Amino acid sequence: MRHGEVHNPEGILYGRRPGYRLSDRGQEMAARVADVLHAGGHDVRLVVASPLQRAQETALPTATSYGLEVGTDPRLIEATNHFEGVAINANRMVLAHPRNWPAYVNPFRPSWGEPYRVLIRRMRDAVAAVLDHAAGGEALLVSHQLPIWVTRLHLERRPLVHDPRRRQCSLASLTSLTFEGRKLVGLSYWEPAGELLLGATDMVPGTSAAAENEGEEGE
Numbered sequence: 001m002r003h004g005e006v007h008n009p010e011g012i013l014y015g016r017r018p019g020y021r022l023s024d025r026g027q028e029m030a031a032r033v034a035d036v037l038h039a040g041g042h043d044v045r046l047v048v049a050s051p052l053q054r055a056q057e058t059a060l061p062t063a064t065s066y067g068l069e070v071g072t073d074p075r076l077i078e079a080t081n082h083f084e085g086v087a088i089n090a091n092r093m094v095l096a097h098p099r100n101w102p103a104y105v106n107p108f109r110p111s112w113g114e115p116y117r118v119l120i121r122r123m124r125d126a127v128a129a130v131l132d133h134a135a136g137g138e139a140l141l142v143s144h145q146l147p148i149w150v151t152r153l154h155l156e157r158r159p160l161v162h163d164p165r166r167r168q169c170s171l172a173s174l175t176s177l178t179f180e181g182r183k184l185v186g187l188s189y190w191e192p193a194g195e196l197l198l199g200a201t202d203m204v205p206g207t208s209a210a211a212e213n214e215g216e217e218g219e
Helices: 024-039 053-065 092-096 098-104 116-131 145-155
Strands: 044-049 070-072 138-142 174-180 183-190
Touching (some): 044 116, 053 070, 092 098, 116 145, 145 174
Parallel strands (some): 044 070
Antiparallel strands (some): 174 183
16 A cells, blocks of 8 residues: 655655655545555455654554554655655756766666666565565555555566656555465555545655645645
C-alpha cells in the first residue's frame, strides 16, 4: 500500500524528511482502506510500514481494525533524491540550474537518487520477510510510490527507466502480490479509496485523479 495524502502546503518534495504527516483527507484514505479490507473479509495477519510518519499513520487504521500492532521495516522507506526539500512543482526552472546538472548524468541508474536495483533489492527482501508470517493469509506493507512502482516494473519485466506521469500508484492504492508458497503467481492493482483522489494533491500524481501539488502559491 502507498501512504495517503500528505499535509504539504508548501509543495515540498519531502522524500525522507521527518515530520510530514497525513492530511485530513489522507487520514480518511487510510481509514477507508481499512474499512474496505475488513468488510471484504481480507485475512490480514501482519501490518508493516516504512519508518516515515506518513506511512506509519497510513498503516495504523488497518492494524487497529485487525487488532494488530504496526511493525516497522526500514527497507520500505522512500527512495533518496537529490531534489529533496525543493518545491519542484512550483517552479520547474529550478531543475535546470547548473548546480543540478551532475544529477542528470545517468538516467538509467538514476544518478539523481537511489539506484533502481538497490530499491528493488530492499523491497523484495521486505516482502520475503513477511511471507512465512502471513502464510495462508495476507500482509499489508505500507511504502512509497517510487519503491512500489519500480518493484512492479521489475516483477513485470518492464524497463525500469520510466515517465513518472505514467506511474500507476495513487495515494492509498494497493499493489497486491499473490504467492503460492514463495512463488509469485499474481500481481494486481486496486484503489479502494479512489473516490477520495478527486480534490487530493500529490507530488507525483502519476495516472491517478489527484492534482499535482504546487504549494499554496500555485493553488
